[in-house]
Amino acid sequence: MRFLGRSLTGLFLLALTVGLLALAAGMVTSAFKARAERDSAEPSASERVFSANVMTVTAQTIAPKLTAYGELSSRRALDVRALTGGTVTEIAPNFETGGAVREGDPLLRIDPTDFEFALELAKTDVSQAEAELRDARAALELARDDLDNATRQADLREAALTRQRDLVERGVGTEAAVETAALAASAAQQAVLGKRQSVITAQARVSTAEAALRRSEIQLDEAERRLEETQITAEISGILTDVTVLRGGVVAANEKIGRIIDPSALEVRFRVSAAQYARLLGADGRLANTDVTVRLAAAGLNLTATGRIDRESADVGEGQTGRQIFATLEPSPGMRPGDFVTVIVAEPALPDTVLMPASALSAQNEVLVLGPEDRLSSAKVELLRRQDNDVIVRATALEGQEIVVERTPALGAGIRVRPVRSGEGIAPEPQAEMVTLAPERVALLRSFVESNDRMPEDARERILAQLDTGILPADTLARLEQRMGH
Structure with missing residues (x-):
């Protein structure tokens, strides 16, 4: 009997x-099966959608603005x-730094005493030469x-000699009388030669006197000019600067005393x-007379002037790069030489181009294009200018499409966005789908939420408050049921 009892036991x-x-x-098998079903189940969380500002790509002709500093x-x-x-x-009262002068205004006078004496001496020399x-x-x-007179006397002597020779030929004259007349004629001719020499000497004296008079007049002009140079006047209208002389001071010849x-x-x-210089050249390869705008920012006040390009430097310059350009400006009150300004030059217009914010372009010259279902795709564009x-x-292939104007790290190809267009506000968030629950389902969910120690307290209170109403968002319900293993 004892053996039978032990066998049964x-x-x-x-x-x-x-x-x-x-x-x-069975429990292990059920656990693995539940885990496999949970891992293979599709996530019930909704896709996150970002708001993005967009613009429509419209090709147009744009004149770029070249910005430089000068x-x-x-x-x-x-x-x-x-x-x-x-x-x-x-010295004139306005002969000081900052003084305004007009052309011809007297500025200062240098002691003219020595030059007046020199002028008087020059006048005296001119009178003596005259x-x-x-x-x-x-x-x-x-x-x-x-x-x-000597010429007339010589003519008379010649006439007398001719007459004596006629008398000798007729036999009524003597040879002695002819010889006497010939000697008298020769003496008269000699006197004529002497008088001619006197005339030449007198002409030379006149020439010498004329040269002396001209030299004296030149010295007189020089003395007058030197005297006039003691009076310094303004040759142009403007404002004085760098004035370095006072009354009573001594200046040297050619010394700079102002500007x-x-x-x-x-x-x-x-x-x-x-x-940039190459883009400003015309069709003939020469620098065009392009319009320029000059801006000077002075304590919040922007001064503006306009002008045109006038010329360019012949060389680059030692230690420099690029090209130096000169532009003539219209009268611009408030600006002064030496001001450092911003220069804006209008470049030749570019056809079929698009102006967009720099934030829309990536480092690879790509933009985000809004596609079907408001999803983004990446497209390549040609960068022409930065302003x-x-x-x-140039984005001819994107004509009429919309692109994102502000790229962020969260945006990329394949991301769905809510487009915000110019003049529109941000699109409202889509309302979550609400599910009405049966009382027994509410009790089951409440029991799970109250017993879940890993759930944050604020999230527990929010879900319990929603369960009290009997209505729960569909995504929240899906997450709870997934955690419950349903």
């Missing part, structure tokens, strides 16, 4: 062990120099009269790169 324990092993195998200078400037040395005896010239001309007239600048005749010189915060591109 062993069979019971064996059956119990087998049953427990079967139960454990310095203003005056096209009319003159150094005020002392043409002669001496002591400054008079007197000498008068005497020489009078002597010439007398010499010519003597020559005429006159005309602020109404301004030009700007600016430097551009070789590539401040904008770019000019």
Whole structure:
């Protein structure tokens, strides 16, 4: 009997062990199956959608603006120099740095005493030379009269000799009388030669006197000019600067004592790169007279002037790059030579181009294009110019399509967006789908939420409040059921 009881007990324990092993195998199998179903299930979370500003690509003809920086200078400037040395005896009240002068205004006077003495001496020399010239001309007239008289006497002597020879031929004269008449005629001819020499001498004296008079007149003109140089006047209208002399000071010849600048005749010189310079050349390969705009920012006040390109430098310049260009400006009140300004040059227009914000372009010159279902795709464009915060591109293939104007790290190809167009506000968030729950389902979900220790407290309270209403968002319901293993 004892053996039978122990056998039955062993069979019971064996059956119990087998049953427990079967139960454990079933539980493990169910666990693996549930895990496999959970891993293979599609996520129930909704796709995240970003808002993005978009613009429509419209090709147009755009004239790019080249921006450079330059310095203003005056096209009319003159150094005020002392043409002669001496002591400054008079000075104009406005002869000071910043003083405005007009053309012809007297500026200062250098002591003219020595130059006045020199002028008087020059006048005296001229008077003396004029007197000498008068005497020489009078002597010439007398010499010519003597020559005429001697010529007449010689003619008479020749006539007498001819008459004596006629008498000898008729036999009524003597040879002695002929010889006497011949000697008298020869003496008369000799006198004529002497008078001619006197005339030549008188003419030379006149020439010498005329040369002396001319030399004296030149010296007189020089003395007058030197005296006039003691009075310094303004040769152009403008504003004085760099004035370095006072009344009573001594200046040397050719010493710079100031400078006159005309602020109404301004030009700007600016430097551009070789590539920018090439874009400003005309069809003939020469620099075009393009319009320019000059801006000066002064304590919040923007001063603007317009002008045209006038010329360019002949060389690059030692230690420089690019090209230096000069532009003549219209009168621009408020600007002065030496101001550092921004120069905007209008380039030749580019057809079939698009102006867009620089934030729309990636480093690879790509833009994000809005496609079907508001999903983005990437497209390549040709970058032509950069202008401040904008770019000019050629995107013929994207005509009429919409692109994102502000790229962010969250945006890329395949991302779905809510487009925000110009003049429109941000599209509202789509309303979540709500599901009405049965009471027994609400009780089951409430029990799961209350027993879940890993759920944040604020999320638990929010879900319990929604369960009290019997209505729950579809995405929240899907997440809860997924965690419950349903």
